Amino acid sequence: MLTSLTLMDVQNLENGALAAVAGADSADEIERVRVEYLGRKSELKLALRDVRDRESGMALNTLRERLETAIDGREQELRRAELDRQLTQDVLDVTLPGEERRLGSLHPTTLTRRIVEDAFLGLGYEVIDDREVETVHYNFDQLAFPPAHPSRSHRDTFFIDPVRLLRTETSPSQIHVMEGKKPPIYMVSLGRVYRRDAPDATHFPIFHQFEGLAVDRDIKLADLKGTLRHVMRALFGDERQVRFRTHYFPFTEPSIEPDVSCPICDMRGCRMCKYTGWIELGGAGMVNPQVFVNVGIDPEEWTGFAFGCGIERAAQLRHGISEIRPFWENDLRVLRQF
Numbered sequence: 001m002l003t004s005l006t007l008m009d010v011q012n013l014e015n016g017a018l019a020a021v022a023g024a025d026s027a028d029e030i031e032r033v034r035v036e037y038l039g040r041k042s043e044l045k046l047a048l049r050d051v052r053d054r055e056s057g058m059a060l061n062t063l064r065e066r067l068e069t070a071i072d073g074r075e076q077e078l079r080r081a082e083l084d085r086q087l088t089q090d091v092l093d094v095t096l097p098g099e100e101r102r103l104g105s106l107h108p109t110t111l112t113r114r115i116v117e118d119a120f121l122g123l124g125y126e127v128i129d130d131r132e133v134e135t136v137h138y139n140f141d142q143l144a145f146p147p148a149h150p151s152r153s154h155r156d157t158f159f160i161d162p163v164r165l166l167r168t169e170t171s172p173s174q175i176h177v178m179e180g181k182k183p184p185i186y187m188v189s190l191g192r193v194y195r196r197d198a199p200d201a202t203h204f205p206i207f208h209q210f211e212g213l214a215v216d217r218d219i220k221l222a223d224l225k226g227t228l229r230h231v232m233r234a235l236f237g238d239e240r241q242v243r244f245r246t247h248y249f250p251f252t253e254p255s256i257e258p259d260v261s262c263p264i265c266d267m268r269g270c271r272m273c274k275y276t277g278w279i280e281l282g283g284a285g286m287v288n289p290q291v292f293v294n295v296g297i298d299p300e301e302w303t304g305f306a307f308g309c310g311i312e313r314a315a316q317l318r319h320g321i322s323e324i325r326p327f328w329e330n331d332l333r334v335l336r337q338f
């Protein structure tokens with residue numbers, strides 16, 4: 001033997017290795033044995049590298065093969081044992097109660113939006129979800145906003161470039177619809193709108209609105225009031241009272257603001273209604289004849305009304321939530337209550 005291992009050494013090495021293989025009782029341990037006896041730095045590999053004669057080479061190679069066979073065999077035994085253990089222990093007992101999966105729920109904004117959609121579908125209105133990037137032309141000019149109206153400024157509105165902006169209300173949809181079809185028109189548009197408001201308890205730079213338009217012959221203010229009452233009751237219940245105050249909006253004349261009796265305190269007075277018993281809910285009015293002229297509808301023949309309201313604001317009142325921020329924070333602890 002010219003190698004550093006004598007025949008006796010080879011025998012001892014084999015005995016030690018086989019004992020280690022037999023003693024290994026996990027996949028990790030058998031891997032450790034493999035590295036120890038067959039790895040690059042093992043005694044056997046180092047000896048094989050130094051081998052100078054055929055006899056020693058054959059003896060060491062035979063030992064290597066026997067050890068490989070023993071280690072592979074032990075590894076398979078351990079695998080089978082593990083599989084047997086899994087088969088007997090991890091039995092699926094189909095009589096046990098299953099794991100509870102928590103179902104998601106609709107966001108309160110979506111819930112409120114659907115109530116509004118259903119109320120208007122019931123009245124025969126068409127429901128529209130329109131573009132959010134608008135032009136100054138549709139967002140302001142066509143809606144008869146005066147040239148110096150503060151909403152047109154960069155401080156109030158998100159401009160993309162001098163002619164495009166994020167819509168500040170859903171009203172541009174009314175113009176698109178009126179341009180595209182002849183009256184009679186009954187439509188409601190729902191979606192996101194954007195204003196450069198600093199977020200606080202009651203303001204957020206993005207919120208949802210619903211906005212409706214009816215154009216027909218002989219439409220009167222009484223039709224508008226009846227429609228608003230219908231929607232307010234769908235949102236807040238039959239026992240709610242609705243009142244109207246005069247107001248000013250560019251695209252309606254006359255303009256009114258509907259108030260609903262406070263659903264939180266039932267008119268006894270609370271923080272939500274600022275102790276007045278009434279809550280302001282959006283704006284409404286008869287369509288300004290100039291708006292009809294802008295889209296080529298003859299104001300002598302057709303009249304109409306329009307109205308708009310914040311969806312989060314309605315949801316706040318339905319659920320007694322005093323702030324708008326929770327609607328955008330997506331805190332599951334809040335949302336799971338709906």
Ligand SMILES: [Zn+2]
Pocket residue numbers: 262263264265266267268269270271272273274275277278
């Ligand atoms: Zn109140």
